[in-house]
Amino acid sequence: MPEPIRAPRGATRTAKGWPQEAALRMLMNNLDPDVAERPEDLVVYGGTGRAARDWPSYHAIVRELGELADDETLLVQSGRPVGVFRTHEWAPRVLLANSNLVGDWATWPEFRRLEKLGLTMYGQMTAGSWIYIGTQGILQGTYETFAAVAAKRFGGSLAGTLTLTAGCGGMGGAQPLAVTMNGGVCLIVDVDPARLERRVRTRYLDRVASSLEEAVTLALAAKRERRAVSIGVVGNAAAVFPELLRRGVEIDIVTDQTSAHDPLSYVPLGSPTGLSPEEHTERARASMAAHVEAMVGFLDAGAEVFDYGNSIRGEARLGGFTRAFDFPGFVPAYIRPLFCEGKGPFRWAALSGDPADIAATDRAVLELFPENESLARWIRLAGERVAFQGLPARICWLGYGERDVAGVRFNEMVASGELSAPVVIGRDHLDCGSVASPYRETEAMRDGSDAIADWPLLNALLNTASGASWVSLHHGGGVGIGRSLHAGQVCVADGSALAGEKIRRVLTNDPGMGVIRHVDAGYPEAAEVASAHGVTIPMAAS
Template sequence: MSGAQAKAAVIAGAIAVVAEINPLVVKKRHEQGWVDEVYTELSELERRLMHAVCNREPVSLAYQGNVVDLWEYLAAHKLQIELGSDQTSLHNPWSGGYYPAGLTFEESNSLMVSDPDKFREAVRASLRRQVEAINLMSAGGMYFWDYGNAFLLEASRAGADVMKADGTFIYPSYVQDIMGPLFFDYGFGPFRWVCTSGRPEDLDVSDKIAAGILEEIAATSPKETEMQMRDNIHWIREAGKNKLVVGSQARILYADCEGRIKIAAAFNEAIRSGQISAPIVLGRDHHDVSGTDSPYRETSNIYDGSGFTADMAIQNVIGDGFRGATWVSIHNGGGVGWGEVINGGFGMLLDGTEDAGRRLRMMLHWDVNNGIARRAWARNEEAVFAIKRAMQSEPGLMVTLPNQVEDSLICNLF
């Protein structure tokens, strides 16, 4: 349980139930307000859940225990759950990323050291049990998806029932189904900023600036991106109230290329005028449009075969570097594990100067459109739409568009 999901569910008006086996993690998330209530008994959790359902009360409930026990309880009691996923750290299954059912937290910690083979077998058996319960819930109408934590990959390696006859998974990855077509292909991604003053007042001003810019853009958004704009405006308007800051005064907001550039330019201006008291550092997650080549996650909705190449992250970092990023990074393993992914990232300091204004426009334009172009070449319709719009708004940008060809024409050539 990272806490973000429980909080996001409540912001979206949903009821969230999350399991976490480590009591210290549960305590911390609860104390920091990421999760509303904690239960150690499944029957008590069920009563509270049903009360929330009957009263349509958005709330987040933590079960302190093994997630497999929770899934099995939900399935055995035929409780109706609409959406389900798993967020154990299965990119690291053998060293504490996943705690197998049937063992206490302490037993697992000692077994993974004293008898790693036995621990591995316990993880595999647990994944098979977990999938069986999830499959029952899905047969009852629950929509399940892979959260990008290598759940389906590890479950398949454990011999769990997650494969179709054609070798693909029975459940989608959330990038194939949701994030790719609705967000990344249009250029929406997790734009981030940190107020270096460390003052909550600066973050508050930056939130208001960002919300105002998104509202302006939303007024003329095409219907394809109306929903994304509405959701993100709701998010940033509510962000302050939801007390999401634990350390640095920082925010994360999904925005497209136009949004990121306009918000960054407005921040730079606010720093110049003194409305924001000190520089802001921009960044983004690696889980974005352009920065990451990850066939099990970020590029899993690229179906022309090129999702298995590692070119985009490299081009992204080099392009960002030349166009004015303050620093760039290229690294490996983000989210899905070493050797499975290449990630590129950047940081950019906005200090209110004219030069920062010039650099932010050049760099953010590349940072987003590089990925949209790449996605358009894979013939993702939403990305073709987005890159055509980008070329209309910036005549200096020329991107080759893909040609659509009937499969039968290609096949006739061979």
């Protein structure tokens, strides 16, 4: 990499149309040092999630986007530009397929072998599809999960509740702020004091207690007084969780985001140094068994308990604890009801580079959905607490019948000059109707259709047919090779009437896929949404 990449800002474009210009800027923004984890290697986030296969590919994509006509489409195959074809003005300007392998070859060793040959790259979810916007995405997803816990058990707010969790790392560090944004008290355990201190510095965590006694005293006082406070405590969760259970501390919600998915990253009880990988794994699994046994103890005592996507239940079972799966994963427990409404991680970025544009869209969202309290709380708190990385951006969860309204409004704001330049509107691949992932988004589907992968493919085809500006189809994402297929779309609001028509269709049809996917799987909540909004379900009429 010659010099740091930074997307151009402002209302003047060099590409032939705004969709092309937007793709160019978002590709560059994904590789902005303020956004990407290792821009020099083209790695955006999530291990090795890349924005382009290699530097020659990156430069060729930039060149092609700069020359692409309004009726042409660029094809990108695992981060490498492979063709340009004449299409039409309703067609996407870019179509991307990343990391896809034929089923029998869909393994990490085969993927790595092909990657080494220069034939593919890992696209993660939003790295290879040019719509990653930094850690705000994680914070919002965590906020949304705790909001759903609040809605399910605590009357819509976590005020007066105490959440116990562990793991204050890259992902898990969003938990204390997400809990306090929902009005609750959070007690978070981490073996590594540095992780806790770092989150205090970034204002994700309010303070670190000097002992477990102090932590419990502070937490219970805040809970009693219904103050939103987060408290870190240094310790091993496999010791601290059972101790808190034994003491009978009144804990309302229990989860965990230690790095349990990889037993070599989980710190076992006792002295963990000088162990062979096998010894470490065995000790870690035994510790996770104790850790999860305490979580089930809290469950038995009436707490809300869930697995936060780190596989700790599976590891604890391997460690000998048979009741590990007594509590659910977070998707079936909290996220699926949202998916049934077509809700998912809607996001947008201001191509102007001007934070005032995001502030204006924040206000517009608050005006459009005045009845949605948790949305309003998020937008207000995000405005205060979230530092932008790269182009200013916002994320919030919106559902069927909401995303199109917001998108069309943003396009009008570009047309009217309320926004100083066009806006891109996209989403994570983790969404209601865009992914097949039996260990996460489609775990424990009601009809057993967890592994059916037709849905993300239909989602990509439908978004292509509806007017999206770029569409992506990836394999692997957050759960790894062989375990998921997922699709993404991005629309560009450039203020034109055509953009408005495209946005209306894409932002209706895309969440609509989530509604029909869950209707088809037998979720009555989704059927209600479909009939309330007049979504056509052919087999319902049969």
